[in-house]
Amino acid sequence: MTPWSDGYVADVAYIPGYYRQQAPPHMALACLLGGVDPMLPGATDRAHYLELGCGHGIGALLIAASNPAWQVTAIDYNPAHIAGAVALARDAGIGNIRFIEADLATFADTPDGRALRSAEVVSLHGVWSWVSPAVRTGIVRLLAQSVAPGGQVHVSYNALPAWQGGIGFQRLVREAGRRSGTRSDRQVTAGLQVARDLFDAEAANLRDGRLVSQLTELLEQSPIGYLAHEYMNAHWAPCFHADLQEALAGAKLDWAGSANLLEAFPDLTMTAAQRAVLDRFDDPLMRELVKDMCLPRQLRHDVFVRGARRLSDAARDRALSDVVLTLTVPASGFDYQMDVPAGRAELGPAFRPMVEGLERSPATAGHLLEGQQGRSNPAELVGVLVGTNQAIPLLRPKAPNDPAAMRLNLALSARVRSVVGGEVSGGLASVALGAALPATRLDLFVYGRLGAGESITDLDRWVEMLSGDVAEDKQGRLREALIRTAEMRVPIMRRAGVL
Ligand SMILES: C[S@@+](CC[C@H](N)C(=O)[O-])C[C@H]1O[C@@H](n2cnc3c(N)ncnc32)[C@H](O)[C@@H]1O
16 A cells, blocks of 8 residues: 555546536535525636545536636645646646645645635545545544635535445455555455455355445446545445534534435435335434435435525525526437336426427526426426436526637547547536536547537548447447437537537
Protein backbone atom coordinates (compact mmCIF):
# COMPACT_ATOMS: atom_id res chain seq x y z
CA MET A 1 0.00 0.00 0.00
CA THR A 2 1.24 3.50 -0.79
CA PRO A 3 2.80 5.02 2.38
CA TRP A 4 1.01 8.40 2.22
CA SER A 5 -2.47 7.09 1.40
CA ASP A 6 -3.67 5.99 4.89
CA GLY A 7 -4.82 2.64 3.55
CA TYR A 8 -6.72 4.00 0.53
CA VAL A 9 -5.79 2.59 -2.91
CA ALA A 10 -3.38 4.98 -4.61
CA ASP A 11 -1.22 2.75 -6.82
CA VAL A 12 -3.95 2.30 -9.43
CA ALA A 13 -6.01 5.18 -10.83
CA TYR A 14 -9.78 5.34 -10.34
CA ILE A 15 -12.12 5.32 -13.36
CA PRO A 16 -13.02 8.72 -14.79
CA GLY A 17 -16.74 9.46 -14.71
CA TYR A 18 -19.63 11.87 -14.33
CA TYR A 19 -22.53 11.25 -11.94
CA ARG A 20 -25.77 13.20 -12.34
CA GLN A 21 -26.33 13.27 -8.56
CA GLN A 22 -23.41 15.72 -8.30
CA ALA A 23 -25.15 18.29 -10.51
CA PRO A 24 -26.39 21.32 -8.54
CA PRO A 25 -29.83 21.42 -10.28
CA HIS A 26 -30.31 17.72 -9.48
CA MET A 27 -29.38 18.30 -5.82
CA ALA A 28 -31.86 21.18 -5.76
CA LEU A 29 -34.60 18.79 -6.93
CA ALA A 30 -33.67 16.36 -4.14
CA CYS A 31 -34.12 19.23 -1.66
CA LEU A 32 -37.46 20.29 -3.14
CA LEU A 33 -38.81 16.73 -3.12
CA GLY A 34 -37.73 16.55 0.53
CA GLY A 35 -39.64 19.79 1.22
CA VAL A 36 -36.49 21.87 1.74
CA ASP A 37 -35.74 25.20 0.06
CA PRO A 38 -32.63 24.71 -2.10
CA MET A 39 -30.24 27.60 -2.32
CA LEU A 40 -29.27 27.19 -5.95
CA PRO A 41 -27.03 30.08 -7.06
CA GLY A 42 -28.02 32.02 -10.19
CA ALA A 43 -26.18 31.90 -13.52
CA THR A 44 -24.26 35.11 -12.91
CA ASP A 45 -23.65 34.72 -9.16
CA ARG A 46 -20.02 34.29 -8.18
CA ALA A 47 -20.91 30.97 -6.59
CA HIS A 48 -18.44 28.36 -5.41
CA TYR A 49 -18.76 24.60 -6.09
CA LEU A 50 -16.44 22.35 -4.12
CA GLU A 51 -15.70 18.69 -4.78
CA LEU A 52 -13.87 16.61 -2.18
CA GLY A 53 -12.13 13.47 -3.47
CA CYS A 54 -12.58 14.54 -7.10
CA GLY A 55 -10.70 11.66 -8.76
CA HIS A 56 -9.90 12.62 -12.36
CA GLY A 57 -11.98 15.78 -11.98
CA ILE A 58 -14.32 15.01 -14.87
CA GLY A 59 -17.44 15.90 -12.85
CA ALA A 60 -15.88 19.09 -11.46
CA LEU A 61 -14.73 20.15 -14.94
CA LEU A 62 -18.17 19.54 -16.44
CA ILE A 63 -19.81 21.59 -13.65
CA ALA A 64 -17.25 24.40 -14.12
CA ALA A 65 -17.75 24.49 -17.90
CA SER A 66 -21.54 24.46 -17.48
CA ASN A 67 -21.48 27.39 -15.02
CA PRO A 68 -18.91 29.83 -16.39
CA ALA A 69 -19.56 32.53 -13.75
CA TRP A 70 -19.01 30.09 -10.88
CA GLN A 71 -15.69 29.10 -9.35
CA VAL A 72 -15.02 25.39 -8.86
CA THR A 73 -12.48 23.88 -6.47
CA ALA A 74 -11.70 20.17 -6.64
CA ILE A 75 -9.50 18.38 -4.12
CA ASP A 76 -7.86 14.97 -4.20
CA TYR A 77 -4.64 13.70 -2.64
CA ASN A 78 -3.67 11.41 -5.51
CA PRO A 79 -1.16 13.42 -7.59
CA ALA A 80 -1.80 11.21 -10.64
CA HIS A 81 -5.50 12.16 -10.55
CA ILE A 82 -4.76 15.85 -10.05
CA ALA A 83 -2.10 15.94 -12.77
CA GLY A 84 -4.52 14.45 -15.33
CA ALA A 85 -7.31 16.79 -14.26
CA VAL A 86 -5.06 19.87 -14.51
CA ALA A 87 -3.90 18.78 -17.98
CA LEU A 88 -7.48 18.33 -19.18
CA ALA A 89 -8.49 21.75 -17.76
CA ARG A 90 -5.53 23.30 -19.57
CA ASP A 91 -6.22 21.50 -22.87
CA ALA A 92 -9.87 22.56 -22.78
CA GLY A 93 -9.09 26.09 -21.53
CA ILE A 94 -11.34 25.86 -18.45
CA GLY A 95 -10.32 28.88 -16.39
CA ASN A 96 -12.82 28.80 -13.51
CA ILE A 97 -11.51 25.68 -11.84
CA ARG A 98 -8.73 25.06 -9.33
CA PHE A 99 -7.44 21.60 -8.54
CA ILE A 100 -5.70 21.14 -5.20
CA GLU A 101 -3.60 18.14 -4.27
CA ALA A 102 -4.28 17.75 -0.55
CA ASP A 103 -5.12 15.19 2.10
CA LEU A 104 -8.65 15.69 3.43
CA ALA A 105 -7.52 14.38 6.82
CA THR A 106 -5.58 17.59 7.44
CA PHE A 107 -6.53 20.10 4.73
CA ALA A 108 -9.00 22.03 6.93
CA ASP A 109 -6.13 22.98 9.27
CA THR A 110 -3.73 24.18 6.57
CA PRO A 111 -3.47 27.83 5.42
CA ASP A 112 -5.06 26.85 2.05
CA GLY A 113 -7.86 25.01 3.83
CA ARG A 114 -8.56 27.93 6.15
CA ALA A 115 -8.52 30.36 3.21
CA LEU A 116 -10.97 28.31 1.12
CA ARG A 117 -13.96 30.42 0.06
CA SER A 118 -17.26 29.24 1.46
CA ALA A 119 -19.10 27.01 -0.99
CA GLU A 120 -22.78 27.05 -1.93
CA VAL A 121 -22.63 23.55 -3.42
CA VAL A 122 -20.40 20.66 -2.31
CA SER A 123 -20.13 17.06 -3.48
CA LEU A 124 -18.34 13.98 -2.17
CA HIS A 125 -18.97 11.03 -4.44
CA GLY A 126 -17.48 7.66 -3.55
CA VAL A 127 -15.42 8.97 -0.64
CA TRP A 128 -17.15 8.79 2.76
CA SER A 129 -17.38 5.03 3.34
CA TRP A 130 -14.04 4.26 1.69
CA VAL A 131 -11.67 6.39 3.78
CA SER A 132 -10.26 6.18 7.33
CA PRO A 133 -12.00 7.66 10.40
CA ALA A 134 -9.28 10.36 10.50
CA VAL A 135 -10.16 11.42 6.94
CA ARG A 136 -13.88 11.44 7.75
CA THR A 137 -13.16 13.67 10.76
CA GLY A 138 -11.07 15.99 8.56
CA ILE A 139 -13.92 16.15 6.02
CA VAL A 140 -16.41 17.20 8.70
CA ARG A 141 -14.00 19.90 9.92
CA LEU A 142 -13.61 21.18 6.36
CA LEU A 143 -17.37 21.17 5.77
CA ALA A 144 -17.91 22.97 9.09
CA GLN A 145 -15.70 25.86 7.99
CA SER A 146 -16.43 25.89 4.22
CA VAL A 147 -20.14 25.34 3.55
CA ALA A 148 -22.08 28.59 3.14
CA PRO A 149 -25.24 29.01 5.22
CA GLY A 150 -27.99 27.38 3.15
CA GLY A 151 -25.41 25.51 1.03
CA GLN A 152 -26.13 22.01 -0.34
CA VAL A 153 -23.85 19.02 0.21
CA HIS A 154 -24.15 15.75 -1.73
CA VAL A 155 -22.65 12.63 -0.12
CA SER A 156 -22.75 9.15 -1.62
CA TYR A 157 -21.82 6.13 0.47
CA ASN A 158 -22.18 2.40 0.80
CA ALA A 159 -25.27 1.93 2.93
CA LEU A 160 -26.15 -0.51 5.66
CA PRO A 161 -27.93 -2.85 5.95
CA ALA A 162 -27.83 -3.41 2.16
CA TRP A 163 -24.06 -4.04 2.36
CA GLN A 164 -24.15 -6.30 5.39
CA GLY A 165 -23.86 -9.44 3.26
CA GLY A 166 -20.86 -7.84 1.60
CA ILE A 167 -18.80 -7.07 4.71
CA GLY A 168 -17.23 -10.51 4.96
CA PHE A 169 -16.96 -10.62 1.18
CA GLN A 170 -14.93 -7.37 1.05
CA ARG A 171 -12.67 -8.56 3.88
CA LEU A 172 -12.06 -11.85 2.11
CA VAL A 173 -11.30 -10.19 -1.23
CA ARG A 174 -8.92 -7.70 0.41
CA GLU A 175 -7.09 -10.18 2.64
CA ALA A 176 -6.72 -12.82 -0.07
CA GLY A 177 -5.77 -10.18 -2.60
CA ARG A 178 -3.06 -8.60 -0.43
CA ARG A 179 -1.39 -11.97 -0.06
CA SER A 180 -1.24 -12.59 -3.77
CA GLY A 181 0.62 -9.69 -5.33
CA THR A 182 1.80 -6.18 -5.07
CA ARG A 183 -0.38 -3.89 -7.19
CA SER A 184 -4.00 -3.26 -6.18
CA ASP A 185 -5.44 -4.17 -9.60
CA ARG A 186 -3.78 -7.61 -9.51
CA GLN A 187 -4.71 -8.05 -5.88
CA VAL A 188 -8.40 -7.40 -6.44
CA THR A 189 -8.55 -9.84 -9.36
CA ALA A 190 -6.90 -12.53 -7.27
CA GLY A 191 -9.09 -11.77 -4.24
CA LEU A 192 -12.29 -11.93 -6.26
CA GLN A 193 -11.17 -15.27 -7.70
CA VAL A 194 -10.74 -16.68 -4.18
CA ALA A 195 -14.25 -15.45 -3.32
CA ARG A 196 -15.51 -17.09 -6.52
CA ASP A 197 -13.84 -20.39 -5.70
CA LEU A 198 -15.24 -20.36 -2.16
CA PHE A 199 -18.68 -19.50 -3.49
CA ASP A 200 -18.50 -22.48 -5.87
CA ALA A 201 -17.33 -24.61 -2.93
CA GLU A 202 -20.58 -23.59 -1.17
CA ALA A 203 -18.97 -21.65 1.71
CA ALA A 204 -21.88 -21.06 4.08
CA ASN A 205 -21.13 -17.39 4.64
CA LEU A 206 -21.00 -16.59 0.96
CA ARG A 207 -24.47 -17.94 0.28
CA ASP A 208 -26.25 -14.70 1.06
CA GLY A 209 -25.50 -11.20 -0.06
CA ARG A 210 -26.25 -9.73 -3.44
CA LEU A 211 -22.59 -9.32 -4.29
CA VAL A 212 -21.96 -12.98 -4.35
CA SER A 213 -24.61 -13.57 -6.95
CA GLN A 214 -23.01 -10.77 -8.99
CA LEU A 215 -19.54 -12.30 -8.81
CA THR A 216 -19.29 -13.33 -12.42
CA GLU A 217 -20.36 -9.90 -13.56
CA LEU A 218 -17.86 -8.28 -11.16
CA LEU A 219 -15.06 -10.49 -12.41
CA GLU A 220 -15.78 -10.15 -16.10
CA GLN A 221 -17.33 -6.76 -16.67
CA SER A 222 -16.30 -4.20 -14.06
CA PRO A 223 -13.31 -1.97 -14.85
CA ILE A 224 -10.32 -2.95 -12.77
CA GLY A 225 -9.81 0.60 -11.43
CA TYR A 226 -13.35 0.56 -10.05
CA LEU A 227 -12.87 -2.86 -8.43
CA ALA A 228 -9.55 -1.91 -6.80
CA HIS A 229 -11.03 1.30 -5.35
CA GLU A 230 -14.19 -0.47 -4.19
CA TYR A 231 -12.70 -3.52 -2.47
CA MET A 232 -9.03 -2.96 -1.61
CA ASN A 233 -9.24 -0.08 0.88
CA ALA A 234 -8.11 -0.76 4.44
CA HIS A 235 -10.83 1.34 6.08
CA TRP A 236 -13.80 0.49 3.85
CA ALA A 237 -16.84 0.75 6.10
CA PRO A 238 -20.43 0.92 4.85
CA CYS A 239 -22.59 2.90 7.26
CA PHE A 240 -26.12 3.60 8.38
CA HIS A 241 -27.81 6.77 7.22
CA ALA A 242 -28.39 7.82 10.86
CA ASP A 243 -24.65 7.59 11.58
CA LEU A 244 -23.81 9.81 8.61
CA GLN A 245 -26.43 12.32 9.76
CA GLU A 246 -24.91 12.35 13.23
CA ALA A 247 -21.39 12.88 11.87
CA LEU A 248 -22.46 15.71 9.54
CA ALA A 249 -24.37 17.45 12.33
CA GLY A 250 -20.82 18.41 13.38
CA ALA A 251 -20.84 20.70 10.32
CA LYS A 252 -24.41 21.90 11.06
CA LEU A 253 -25.74 19.95 8.09
CA ASP A 254 -29.37 18.82 8.00
CA TRP A 255 -30.51 15.96 5.79
CA ALA A 256 -32.77 17.31 3.05
CA GLY A 257 -33.53 14.33 0.80
CA SER A 258 -32.22 11.59 -1.44
CA ALA A 259 -30.62 12.36 -4.79
CA ASN A 260 -32.03 9.00 -5.89
CA LEU A 261 -35.23 10.91 -6.55
CA LEU A 262 -37.61 7.96 -6.71
CA GLU A 263 -36.89 7.28 -3.04
CA ALA A 264 -39.11 10.26 -2.21
CA PHE A 265 -42.05 8.15 -3.44
CA PRO A 266 -42.66 5.12 -1.20
CA ASP A 267 -45.78 4.40 -3.28
CA LEU A 268 -43.46 3.55 -6.15
CA THR A 269 -40.56 1.96 -4.36
CA MET A 270 -42.15 -0.03 -1.51
CA THR A 271 -44.90 -2.62 -1.23
CA ALA A 272 -48.16 -1.81 0.56
CA ALA A 273 -47.11 -3.94 3.53
CA GLN A 274 -43.76 -2.13 3.78
CA ARG A 275 -45.50 1.25 3.56
CA ALA A 276 -47.83 0.24 6.37
CA VAL A 277 -44.79 -0.08 8.65
CA LEU A 278 -43.17 3.08 7.26
CA ASP A 279 -46.31 5.09 7.94
CA ARG A 280 -46.18 4.27 11.64
CA PHE A 281 -43.29 6.74 11.92
CA ASP A 282 -42.99 10.50 11.42
CA ASP A 283 -39.35 10.72 12.44
CA PRO A 284 -37.29 10.99 9.22
CA LEU A 285 -34.41 8.97 10.71
CA MET A 286 -36.70 6.05 11.45
CA ARG A 287 -38.42 6.34 8.08
CA GLU A 288 -35.06 6.22 6.29
CA LEU A 289 -34.08 3.16 8.33
CA VAL A 290 -37.30 1.41 7.31
CA LYS A 291 -36.58 2.32 3.68
CA ASP A 292 -33.01 1.07 4.03
CA MET A 293 -34.34 -2.24 5.36
CA CYS A 294 -36.65 -2.61 2.35
CA LEU A 295 -34.85 -1.15 -0.68
CA PRO A 296 -32.33 -3.33 -2.49
CA ARG A 297 -29.95 -0.45 -3.36
CA GLN A 298 -26.48 -0.45 -1.84
CA LEU A 299 -25.28 3.08 -2.63
CA ARG A 300 -27.10 5.97 -1.00
CA HIS A 301 -26.92 9.49 -2.45
CA ASP A 302 -27.97 11.95 0.27
CA VAL A 303 -28.28 15.71 0.02
CA PHE A 304 -27.73 17.83 3.13
CA VAL A 305 -28.27 21.55 3.65
CA ARG A 306 -26.52 23.80 6.12
CA GLY A 307 -29.56 25.16 7.87
CA ALA A 308 -32.54 23.54 6.12
CA ARG A 309 -35.49 25.84 5.60
CA ARG A 310 -38.70 23.83 5.31
CA LEU A 311 -41.20 24.70 2.62
CA SER A 312 -44.97 24.46 2.83
CA ASP A 313 -46.46 21.92 0.40
CA ALA A 314 -47.89 24.79 -1.66
CA ALA A 315 -44.53 26.58 -1.90
CA ARG A 316 -42.78 23.32 -2.79
CA ASP A 317 -45.33 22.57 -5.53
CA ARG A 318 -45.00 26.08 -6.93
CA ALA A 319 -41.22 25.70 -7.13
CA LEU A 320 -41.53 22.27 -8.76
CA SER A 321 -44.14 23.55 -11.24
CA ASP A 322 -41.57 26.08 -12.45
CA VAL A 323 -38.92 23.42 -13.16
CA VAL A 324 -38.26 23.24 -16.91
CA LEU A 325 -37.71 19.69 -18.13
CA THR A 326 -36.15 18.27 -21.26
CA LEU A 327 -36.06 14.61 -22.31
CA THR A 328 -32.85 12.60 -22.20
CA VAL A 329 -34.35 9.75 -24.22
CA PRO A 330 -36.35 9.85 -27.48
CA ALA A 331 -40.12 9.77 -26.87
CA SER A 332 -40.24 6.56 -28.94
CA GLY A 333 -37.84 4.92 -26.49
CA PHE A 334 -39.44 6.30 -23.31
CA ASP A 335 -39.98 3.49 -20.81
CA TYR A 336 -43.48 3.80 -19.33
CA GLN A 337 -42.88 0.74 -17.16
CA MET A 338 -40.91 0.92 -13.93
CA ASP A 339 -39.43 -1.90 -11.89
CA VAL A 340 -40.92 -1.65 -8.39
CA PRO A 341 -40.85 -4.13 -5.48
CA ALA A 342 -44.32 -5.32 -6.33
CA GLY A 343 -43.37 -5.98 -10.00
CA ARG A 344 -43.70 -3.52 -12.87
CA ALA A 345 -45.56 -0.22 -12.47
CA GLU A 346 -47.12 1.43 -15.50
CA LEU A 347 -46.78 5.22 -15.76
CA GLY A 348 -50.25 5.43 -17.29
CA PRO A 349 -51.73 7.12 -20.36
CA ALA A 350 -51.57 10.64 -18.86
CA PHE A 351 -47.78 10.58 -19.25
CA ARG A 352 -47.84 9.98 -23.01
CA PRO A 353 -48.98 13.42 -24.20
CA MET A 354 -46.58 15.03 -21.71
CA VAL A 355 -43.64 13.00 -23.00
CA GLU A 356 -44.60 13.70 -26.62
CA GLY A 357 -44.92 17.41 -25.77
CA LEU A 358 -41.46 17.37 -24.22
CA GLU A 359 -40.02 15.90 -27.38
CA ARG A 360 -41.35 18.90 -29.30
CA SER A 361 -39.80 21.33 -26.84
CA PRO A 362 -38.72 21.63 -23.21
CA ALA A 363 -41.52 22.78 -20.89
CA THR A 364 -42.22 23.51 -17.24
CA ALA A 365 -43.82 20.82 -15.13
CA GLY A 366 -46.71 23.24 -14.53
CA HIS A 367 -47.27 23.66 -18.25
CA LEU A 368 -47.18 19.91 -18.84
CA LEU A 369 -49.76 19.37 -16.13
CA GLU A 370 -52.17 21.97 -17.53
CA GLY A 371 -55.23 20.23 -18.88
CA GLN A 372 -54.24 16.91 -17.27
CA GLN A 373 -57.51 16.30 -15.46
CA GLY A 374 -57.08 14.84 -12.01
CA ARG A 375 -53.29 15.06 -12.22
CA SER A 376 -51.82 18.05 -10.49
CA ASN A 377 -48.81 16.64 -8.73
CA PRO A 378 -45.65 18.37 -10.00
CA ALA A 379 -43.54 16.50 -7.43
CA GLU A 380 -44.55 13.15 -8.90
CA LEU A 381 -44.10 14.33 -12.49
CA VAL A 382 -40.65 15.82 -11.94
CA GLY A 383 -39.56 13.04 -9.56
CA VAL A 384 -40.58 10.25 -11.91
CA LEU A 385 -39.27 11.79 -15.15
CA VAL A 386 -35.92 12.82 -13.68
CA GLY A 387 -35.75 9.92 -11.20
CA THR A 388 -36.01 7.37 -14.01
CA ASN A 389 -33.23 9.26 -15.86
CA GLN A 390 -35.55 10.04 -18.76
CA ALA A 391 -35.59 13.81 -18.30
CA ILE A 392 -33.30 16.43 -16.82
CA PRO A 393 -33.97 19.91 -15.44
CA LEU A 394 -33.12 22.72 -17.83
CA LEU A 395 -31.85 25.47 -15.56
CA ARG A 396 -31.34 28.22 -18.12
CA PRO A 397 -33.51 27.46 -21.15
CA LYS A 398 -32.19 28.95 -24.38
CA ALA A 399 -28.81 29.90 -22.88
CA PRO A 400 -26.25 29.29 -25.63
CA ASN A 401 -23.42 26.94 -24.79
CA ASP A 402 -20.18 28.53 -23.71
CA PRO A 403 -17.06 28.14 -25.89
CA ALA A 404 -15.26 26.61 -22.88
CA ALA A 405 -18.02 24.01 -22.49
CA MET A 406 -17.71 23.13 -26.16
CA ARG A 407 -13.93 22.86 -25.88
CA LEU A 408 -14.25 20.52 -22.91
CA ASN A 409 -16.83 18.40 -24.73
CA LEU A 410 -14.51 18.14 -27.74
CA ALA A 411 -11.55 17.27 -25.50
CA LEU A 412 -13.60 14.51 -23.84
CA SER A 413 -14.87 13.22 -27.17
CA ALA A 414 -11.31 13.09 -28.52
CA ARG A 415 -10.56 10.51 -25.82
CA VAL A 416 -13.09 8.06 -27.23
CA ARG A 417 -11.08 5.95 -29.61
CA SER A 418 -12.91 2.68 -29.17
CA VAL A 419 -16.31 1.37 -28.18
CA VAL A 420 -15.09 -0.34 -25.02
CA GLY A 421 -12.30 0.19 -22.50
CA GLY A 422 -9.95 3.13 -22.25
CA GLU A 423 -11.03 6.52 -20.99
CA VAL A 424 -14.68 7.09 -20.18
CA SER A 425 -16.32 10.40 -19.50
CA GLY A 426 -20.05 10.16 -19.27
CA GLY A 427 -21.15 13.75 -19.83
CA LEU A 428 -21.39 16.74 -22.16
CA ALA A 429 -21.26 20.20 -20.54
CA SER A 430 -24.22 22.52 -21.09
CA VAL A 431 -24.72 26.03 -19.75
CA ALA A 432 -28.47 25.62 -20.36
CA LEU A 433 -28.53 22.61 -18.02
CA GLY A 434 -26.07 24.15 -15.54
CA ALA A 435 -24.68 20.62 -15.54
CA ALA A 436 -23.71 17.88 -17.97
CA LEU A 437 -26.02 15.86 -20.16
CA PRO A 438 -25.14 12.25 -19.28
CA ALA A 439 -23.53 10.79 -22.37
CA THR A 440 -22.45 7.37 -23.61
CA ARG A 441 -19.15 6.79 -25.39
CA LEU A 442 -21.00 6.83 -28.71
CA ASP A 443 -22.72 10.13 -27.80
CA LEU A 444 -19.33 11.66 -27.14
CA PHE A 445 -17.85 10.23 -30.31
CA VAL A 446 -20.69 11.51 -32.51
CA TYR A 447 -20.55 14.93 -30.77
CA GLY A 448 -16.86 15.11 -31.62
CA ARG A 449 -17.34 14.14 -35.25
CA LEU A 450 -20.11 16.72 -35.70
CA GLY A 451 -17.86 19.26 -34.00
CA ALA A 452 -15.20 18.44 -36.59
CA GLY A 453 -17.66 19.41 -39.31
CA GLU A 454 -18.58 15.85 -40.32
CA SER A 455 -22.05 14.35 -40.70
CA ILE A 456 -23.77 10.98 -40.87
CA THR A 457 -22.62 10.77 -44.51
CA ASP A 458 -19.17 10.05 -43.01
CA LEU A 459 -20.56 6.90 -41.35
CA ASP A 460 -18.13 4.49 -43.05
CA ARG A 461 -15.20 6.48 -41.69
CA TRP A 462 -16.78 6.59 -38.21
CA VAL A 463 -17.18 2.81 -38.21
CA GLU A 464 -13.57 2.43 -39.31
CA MET A 465 -12.36 4.81 -36.57
CA LEU A 466 -14.11 2.82 -33.84
CA SER A 467 -13.62 -0.67 -35.22
CA GLY A 468 -10.26 -1.39 -33.61
CA ASP A 469 -11.70 -3.60 -30.88
CA VAL A 470 -14.91 -4.69 -32.64
CA ALA A 471 -15.03 -8.12 -34.29
CA GLU A 472 -15.91 -8.01 -37.98
CA ASP A 473 -19.26 -9.74 -37.48
CA LYS A 474 -20.24 -7.09 -34.90
CA GLN A 475 -19.42 -4.09 -37.09
CA GLY A 476 -22.95 -4.06 -38.52
CA ARG A 477 -24.23 -3.49 -34.98
CA LEU A 478 -21.74 -0.69 -34.45
CA ARG A 479 -22.94 0.94 -37.67
CA GLU A 480 -26.59 0.70 -36.54
CA ALA A 481 -25.71 2.08 -33.10
CA LEU A 482 -23.93 5.05 -34.69
CA ILE A 483 -26.92 5.77 -36.95
CA ARG A 484 -29.25 5.55 -33.95
CA THR A 485 -27.02 7.90 -31.96
CA ALA A 486 -26.88 10.45 -34.77
CA GLU A 487 -30.64 10.28 -35.37
CA MET A 488 -31.96 10.00 -31.83
CA ARG A 489 -29.38 11.48 -29.50
CA VAL A 490 -28.41 14.57 -31.47
CA PRO A 491 -31.90 16.17 -31.13
CA ILE A 492 -31.68 15.48 -27.38
CA MET A 493 -28.28 17.21 -27.26
CA ARG A 494 -29.77 20.20 -29.10
CA ARG A 495 -32.72 20.53 -26.73
CA ALA A 496 -30.34 20.24 -23.76
CA GLY A 497 -28.24 23.11 -25.10
CA VAL A 498 -25.17 20.97 -25.73
CA LEU A 499 -25.12 21.59 -29.49
C1 LIG B 1 -13.83 6.24 -5.44
S1 LIG B 1 -12.86 7.61 -5.86
C2 LIG B 1 -14.11 8.75 -6.39
C3 LIG B 1 -13.58 9.83 -7.28
C4 LIG B 1 -14.60 10.81 -7.82
N1 LIG B 1 -15.34 11.46 -6.77
C5 LIG B 1 -15.52 10.07 -8.76
O1 LIG B 1 -16.63 9.74 -8.34
O2 LIG B 1 -15.14 9.82 -9.90
C6 LIG B 1 -12.35 8.31 -4.31
C7 LIG B 1 -11.34 9.42 -4.44
O3 LIG B 1 -11.03 9.94 -3.15
C8 LIG B 1 -9.65 10.23 -3.11
N2 LIG B 1 -9.20 10.20 -1.70
C9 LIG B 1 -9.19 9.14 -0.87
N3 LIG B 1 -8.68 9.50 0.33
C10 LIG B 1 -8.39 10.81 0.26
C11 LIG B 1 -7.82 11.75 1.17
N4 LIG B 1 -7.45 11.38 2.39
N5 LIG B 1 -7.65 13.02 0.76
C12 LIG B 1 -7.99 13.38 -0.51
N6 LIG B 1 -8.51 12.54 -1.41
C13 LIG B 1 -8.72 11.27 -1.03
C14 LIG B 1 -9.00 9.15 -3.96
O4 LIG B 1 -7.72 9.50 -4.43
C15 LIG B 1 -10.04 8.99 -5.07
O5 LIG B 1 -9.74 9.81 -6.15
